[in-house]
Amino acid sequence: MGLARNINQEPKSNKTSVRKSDLKVGLLFLAPSILLFSVFLFYPLVRTVYYSFHITDITGEQSVFVGMENYLFLFQDPVFYESLKATFLFVLYTVPTSIGVDLFLALLSNEKLKGIGFFRVIFSSTMGISAAASAVIWLFLFHPSVGFFNNVLNSLNLPVVQWLINPDWALLSVSITTIWMNLGFSFLILLGGLQNIDQTLYESAAIDGAGYFSRLWRITLPSLSPTLFFITTVTLINAFQSFGQIDILTGGGPNDATNLLVYSIYKEAFVNYHFGTASAQAIILFVFIFILTILQFKFAERKVHYQ
């Protein structure tokens, strides 16, 4: 990072007075962000930890200290166990598939072909479609009687599937919707990463007579690894934070089959008003995402090929 590149060339005279005024201006410029981060992020995080050790009333005001009881309760609660299982399965269904599909689309769209701009617009289009709108559209596609998918199965003389009603299918159906709605963003980032690859690398490979797949394996993917690493982290974190599509498609059902972590927090806090156990779940979510991000960074440091 070229953090100090420009600043080091600061005029040598009146250095200290420049620094002093820099501090004042800096704090002034940072003040609004520091204030908002403190009020709406750091303080609530501390407060969540506090709630997770307490039992509170509906306003969150009156509370009784219960120590680790909320956590102990959660780890014995079959509903929470189901929620964790569903969350991990959901991550497993969505993350590798998303990255595979998005990489495939980005590689296709990186070819210099006539009309490629049109395809790029189509592939990125789902980024402009909200979780709520996506979910409503897919709700219709999954509809048991008038939905498109069962219509196709019908015309092929196959048995229809209760996409969102059958507990064995619901999580998969929600996963497909999620992969589709998150496609646009990852596609744009991966395409950008591909376009940043130094073209001279390919020119020397072309002289060697390397084919498409050998170039893909030896040049494209290694050069793309920082982008792939970034998009894996983002997709993973996104999967853990999924909410809107679940609220509209299944409401966490059937039989809690799609009761993912954030949905479970929402229900526990704002339907059942158990702020204590909900906060304990929120802290578990925070720890998951924190560890994942740190692990990814550690892993990436060793494996990722930076140019």
Added chain:
Amino acid sequence: MKEIRSKKFIFYTLLIISALVIFFPIFYAISVSFMSEGDVRARKLWPSDFTFSNYGSAFEQMPLLHYLKNSFIVSSVVMIGQLILSSLAAYTFAFLQFKGRNVLFFIFISTMLIPWEATMIPNFLMVQGLGWTNSYAGLTIPFFATAFGIFLLRQHFLTVPYELREASLIEGLGHFGFLTRVVVPYCKTSFITLGVYSFLTTWNMYLWPLLVTSDDSARTVQIGMKQLRSQEMATDWGGVMAGATIIVIPTLILLFLGQKQLQQGLTKGAIK
């Protein structure tokens, strides 16, 4: 020559199939929004007779125009708030030097490790305590500070040539003058990227508006979508799809206009 032509053929085939699969749900939603009830029940792919009545019923079922207005206001305010706060903070981290700056930068970046959902319970209680539920303030102010935006702008600010800064010092421009008259025009593309990105994400926000809007006064279109879905269920899919079409049009237009910009800008912020 022959090899190149067959390679092209393969690529176009894959591109067209992918495009059909990916665009199908959008195409179908728009198509159903123009269908009569009979066509929907007959599971047609294309309306036998175009009707606009679904759009009428979408507007009748709920105050859709009011929700659209709310979404526009909330998204624009968050966008402007994020642009102002991010550019001030990014300026500090790119151009100013003082003790503790790097620690502050590290703290700012570390906020990306905190999932917003992990803090939503105290946030909700606080916003409720402030009397900000069902208000634009509650929907916008908590989102003004963004580590992503600060990082994105800072990366671009670092590329501003030193000569520009020297010249502005000689001309007697202060920090604020340098920021608004030199840095902002120089880094215009990053500002557009961040602007489009924050408008899109705010427009599409779901969980927070669900929590803090209990009546129509500040409710956004996304929550309207949920209402439309629960009110009508299986009875009027045409109306539901008309509603979905209306709420995605503004963001789709924005995306089509800003696609190139967004792609280049986001990549810059994400990778470099």
